[in-house]
Amino acid sequence: MSCWAVIPIKAAGDGKSRLAGVLDPAAREALVDAMLAHVVATALATPSLDRVYLVGPSRHGLDEAITLLPDPGAGLNAALQAALARLAGQAPDRVPDRVVVIAADLPHLSTLDLDLLARARDGAIAIAPDRHGTGTNALSLPLPDAAGFTFLFGEDSFARHCAEAERLGHNVETILSRGLEKDIDEPADLADAGSVL
Ligand SMILES: Nc1nc2c(ncn2[C@@H]2O[C@H](COP(=O)(O)OP(=O)(O)OP(=O)(O)O)[C@@H](O)[C@H]2O)c(=O)[nH]1
Ligand SMILES: O=C(O)[C@H](O)COP(=O)(O)O
Numbered sequence: 001m002s003c004w005a006v007i008p009i010k011a012a013g014d015g016k017s018r019l020a021g022v023l024d025p026a027a028r029e030a031l032v033d034a035m036l037a038h039v040v041a042t043a044l045a046t047p048s049l050d051r052v053y054l055v056g057p058s059r060h061g062l063d064e065a066i067t068l069l070p071d072p073g074a075g076l077n078a079a080l081q082a083a084l085a086r087l088a089g090q091a092p093d094r095v096p097d098r099v100v101v102i103a104a105d106l107p108h109l110s111t112l113d114l115d116l117l118a119r120a121r122d123g124a125i126a127i128a129p130d131r132h133g134t135g136t137n138a139l140s141l142p143l144p145d146a147a148g149f150t151f152l153f154g155e156d157s158f159a160r161h162c163a164e165a166e167r168l169g170h171n172v173e174t175i176l177s178r179g180l181e182k183d184i185d186e187p188a189d190l191a192d193a194g195s196v197l
Helices: 025-044 076-088 111-118 157-167 187-192
Strands: 003-008 051-055 067-069 098-102 125-129 136-142 172-174
Touching (some): 003 025, 003 076, 025 051, 025 111, 051 076, 067 076, 076 098, 098 111, 111 136
Parallel strands (some): 003 051, 003 098, 051 067, 125 172
Antiparallel strands (some): 098 136, 125 136
């Protein structure tokens, strides 16, 4: 069983724009980098994840050992679609059994959370909602069967990702955990960011 992680990250300076009213650009970038470093380190420390990829325009100073997959520059869904096509489109013996997509803004993420995603039930698409139950903070896609999954980040993405999984004929496994729910989007969420700062 092989499982690869894919972590999308915006260009330096572009992330967390919804926090612009409460954090200056340097503080926002420091927060983005600290959360990314935490998510990458957690993925690297998860035994059930064999490889860790970043998807974005730059590696934010992270080690070159982490492969950067290109971002076409047309938003999160297009960036993830390109990454999935690339990983699922390799020679059949090189395609992993699962790809796990993880948001880079999860300061409480643990290796146990990532293990739940990597070890999702056979054939199921696992989806981790945000604290409101409306957004999506992580997805686990079985390959090659879910290679045609369409990413639908944006409003109501949790419900839309569940519908997309069902459209493809997969069971949905909902993963609920503090580490996967607590992304940092709005000023009110900052109370949950202290652990990485
Ligand atoms: N590569 C890539 N990553 C993205 C893109 N848009 C969002 N992301 C990443 O996707 C994850 C979830 O995004 P959001 O929670 O919306 O974070 P954000 O875009 O930094 O926040 P806002 O600017 O406030 O919307 C974060 O890890 C972002 O860096 C994109 O166009 N390309
Ligand atoms: O689809 C979503 O969940 C959001 O558009 C992107 O994630 P966010 O909740 O981290 O902004």
